[in-house]
Amino acid sequence: MKNTDNLTDNKAHTRIEKDLLGEQAVPTTALYGIQTQRAAQNFDITGVSISHFPDLIKALAMVKAAAAKANYQHGLLSEEKLSAITDACTDLIQGEHHEQFIVDLIQGGAGTSTNMNANEVIANIGLKKMGFEYGQYSHLHPNNDVNRSQSTNDVYPSAARLAMVFAAKPLQEAIIKLQNSLAIKGKEFSGILKMGRTQLQDAVPMTLGQEFNAFASDLGSETARIEDACLQLCELNLGGTAIGTGINAPKGYARLAISELATISGLPVTLSEDLIAASADMGAFITFSSALKRLAIKLSKLSNDLRLLSSGPRTGLGEINLPAMQPGSSIMPGKVNPVIPEAMTQAAFQVMGTDMTITMAAEAGQLQLNAMEPLIVYNLLNNARLLEKSIRMLDERCIQGITANKARCAQHVENSIGIVTALVPHIGYENASRIAGNALLSGSGVAELVKQEKLLSDEELAAILSPDTMVSSI
Structure with a gap:
């Protein structure tokens, strides 16, 4: 006789949902639905x-809330459904139920x-608030209500752009903090004379403070460049729906949704002038990526310079001492490696x-859409987080x-040919x-x-080779 205990138990813990391809059992407690599960x-x-x-x-929740408010004002949603959707979005914005977003970032x-x-999670949170069970979509539907007047092709890029702007804020804060720490070291080291180097050869003297001030200055423009990229990201195609023509959205919906989104997000979002062009355009993502790459290059150069300046410590340059963070070898006692700059450089390479x-x-998009956008979003969000965390590590x-x-430092100056x-x-x-x-020789x-050659008097030589003379600023 067949044992049906497990079958009965499984049915008790699942609900059946349907879509274009058929039916599937979804966990009873899941806020996501069949399309998410597939x-x-x-x-x-x-x-x-x-x-x-x-x-x-x-960002997805903000876009959905803005869309719901615009739909309500056009008479396309009841007040009850509007409340359910916006309350559900508020929960997500406040950090609740995020574990229900289970789809891989890279996807077809x-x-x-x-x-x-997002549609299914918001619908099911809303259903619960309305007093219904999860999956009872006749009362609040993921597509008909939560996704009304929308398409993935305007929702996804709009949310992705907002998410990148949000991710840029802690990154900019980390850059500013690192720059300040470098400037503090510049002031601390202002009286220490050392040799400058070009092409890894002795050049002319400078102060260690000047070197660290230059490191700080080099990062000075990076926050502004990221901010410029963020302004480009704030130009959205929301309301363009499938390909930018606005099909299935009422007249005036796009500008209304953008206005609501600006209020909800607190960002200066605007509507793209040409929604068809904007639906396929990846230009703002490229600009943001370029800003992150530029920053990464500078951080890698800084990290490599720190490794060189601290090299040795006895048989290298050894002009600065990096804080010892961990033993450096399983075989060489006493060895301490520059692990923090090494980790920063690896993050920069990524x-x-x-x-x-x-x-x-x-580049791989065709005609009115770029199907490779998930890969772009995955990498940009990951890069912003990677840089922010590695910068804080390098700083602290x-x-x-x-x-x-x-x-x-003094020994190198005294022994250098460069002072000639x-x-x-x-x-x-x-x-x-x-x-x-x-x-x-x-x-x-x-x-x-x-x-010895009596080319200069002692007084003249002392004046010419004084630190103030050799490192004076223009």
Whole structure:
């Protein structure tokens, strides 16, 4: 005799939902529905679901709430349904139920699975608030009500753009904090003379403070460039529906929805001038990616410079000391590695590499839509978070704890041939070249040889080679 206990138990914990392809059993307690479940079954790719990015869920909820309010004003939703939808969206904006967004970020369908995940979750939260059970969509439908006057093709890119703007804020804050920490070190090291270097060869003297001030200045424009990219992201195609013609949306809906979204999000969102062009255009995403790549390149250069300046510590440059964060070797006792700059550089490489992925995905769109948009969204949201977290790591666990090796800096200046450059205006290029060559061959100091040849008096030499003279700013 067949045992039906498990079958009965399974039925007790599931509900049956239907779609175009047939029926499926969905967990009774799930806020998502059949289309979300199908997507989760189809796209097990990255292991990174929508729930990993709360900003995207909040942005989706804001778009859905704005759409509901615009539909209500056009008489397309009852007050009861409007309340259910907007209350559900408020819950999501406040961080509730995010675990119900189970679809992988990389998916086919140009984001349809993400949009339906939002539609089904909002519908089921709304149903509960209306006093109905999950899945009783005759009272509040994911498509007919939550997705009314919308398409994935205007909802998904609009929400994605908002999510990137939200993600940019903590990133900008992290950049500013890192810049301030570098400037503090610049002030702290202002009196320490050292050798500057070009092409890894001795150049001319500078102060360690000038070097760190330059690091800080180099990051100065990055927040502004990210802000400019965010302004481009605030131009939306919401209301264009399927391809930008606004099919199934009432006249005037688009501007009304954008106005509501501006109020809900607090962002300066505007409606694209040409919604058909905007539906396929990935330009703002490319600009944002470029800003992140530019920042990543600068952070990698900074990290590599810190590794060089701290190298050794006894057989390298050793001009600064990075804070020791962990033992550096399983075989070499006493070794401490520059693990924080190394990790920062790896994060930067990831951003640089995925910028090419984003470029290729942006180019791959055809005609009125780009089906590769989920890949762009996945990488941009991940890159913004990756940079923000790695910048905070670099700042808090490296920059703030850096100390100067004053004796080593002074030793490098004293032993350098590079200070001969400061003598060129006073003894001529030929004499300076001869002095430099003799210094290299004999191991003698530049100042010592100048004195021997009586090219300058002790007083003149002291004045020319004084720190104030050699590192004065223009």
